[in-house]
Amino acid sequence: MPEAIDTRHGVILYLEDVSVSFSGYKALNGLSLAVDRGELRCLIGPNGAGKTTLMDVITGKTKPDKGSVYLGQDINLLDSDEATIARLGIGRKFQKPSVFPQQTVRENLALAVRGNRSPWDALRYRQSSEDADRIASLLLTVALDAVAHKLAGGLSHGQKQWLEIGMLLAQEPSLLLIDEPVAGMTQHETERTSELLQSLVPERSVVVVEHDMAFVRSIARKVTVLHEGTVLIEGSIDEVQSDPSVREVYLGEAC
Numbered sequence: 580m581p582e583a584i585d586t587r588h589g590v591i592l593y594l595e596d597v598s599v600s601f602s603g604y605k606a607l608n609g610l611s612l613a614v615d616r617g618e619l620r621c622l623i624g625p626n627g628a629g630k631t632t633l634m635d636v637i638t639g640k641t642k643p644d645k646g647s648v649y650l651g652q653d654i655n656l657l658d659s660d661e662a663t664i665a666r667l668g669i670g671r672k673f674q675k676p677s678v679f680p681q682q683t684v685r686e687n688l689a690l691a692v693r694g695n696r697s698p699w700d701a702l703r704y705r706q707s708s709e710d711a712d713r714i715a716s717l718l719l720t721v722a723l724d725a726v727a728h729k730l731a732g733g734l735s736h737g738q739k740q741w742l743e744i745g746m747l748l749a750q751e752p753s754l755l756l757i758d759e760p761v762a763g764m765t766q767h768e769t770e771r772t773s774e775l776l777q778s779l780v781p782e783r784s785v786v787v788v789e790h791d792m793a794f795v796r797s798i799a800r801k802v803t804v805l806h807e808g809t810v811l812i813e814g815s816i817d818e819v820q821s822d823p824s825v826r827e828v829y830l831g832e833a834c
């Protein structure tokens with residue numbers, strides 16, 4: 580179970596003046612960002628804007644040259660490695676789903692629930708009724724109860740993505756970072772994903788990186804636009820889409 584995160588001031592994630600350089604090139608350039616507890620935030624920006632680098636900094640994969648990154652009031656994420664940050668309650672979902680194809684949907688979720696335990700507990704593991712309830716509840720959340728017995732390898736692309744979200748939820752994250760969840764999905768799967776992500780808040784906070792503007796419109800209350808490693812503008816989807824500076828950086832792209 581992740582340790583308590585102090586969000587008394589309403590903020591779950593706070594970055595200030597963060598810069599990351601790769602061979603002199605500033606992938607992030609003095610970026611500051613605050614995400615509120617219980618918020619569903621969308622992060623957009625043209626190719627190379629720094630979205631992935633930002634996720635890498637939050638999850639500890641990349642350490643910035645300067646700046647501060649806090650989880651809640653007082654957990655300095657720059658002091659922690661990737662594994663510790665995951666344990667602190669930040670879950671990350673990459674674009675490509677990574678489930679265990681030879682295990683059923685239920686077994687995949689059971690593995691994720693079991694993964695929450697210490698190695699010693701996992702060794703002596705017997706599924707408790709509490710865990711069985713938890714798995715049943717996760718199956719409902721990600722709408723895979725009807726296919727719980729199916730091998731994960733046989734699921735549709737969308738179902739695999741939902742299963743992976745379910746596996747992340749099994750870790751009981753406070754903050755979920757989700758990279759391009761609807762890439763390659765059918766219209767129906769996209770709509771279902773929109774409902775799923777909206778159902779995750781306000782119990783948790785969610786940051787979604789997404790290029791599909793119709794999808795962003797369907798889920799986002801607040802949108803942050805990154806450009807050249809910094810925040811260009813934040814606001815509602817309407818504010819962002821009508822802003823001339825956003826139109827300029829997206830010249831030729833589907834905004």
Ligand SMILES: Nc1ncnc2c1ncn2[C@@H]1O[C@H](COP(=O)(O)OP(=O)(O)OP(=O)(O)O)[C@@H](O)[C@H]1O
Nearest residue numbers: 601602605606624625626627628629630631632633
């Ligand atoms: N490991 C690295 N070494 C060198 N340059 C890098 C590295 N990682 C990222 N970059 C550069 O930093 C900039 C920001 O990259 P990043 O992947 O964060 O952008 P992005 O907004 O996620 O783009 P996309 O939408 O194309 O995924 C790009 O110019 C990229 O080429």
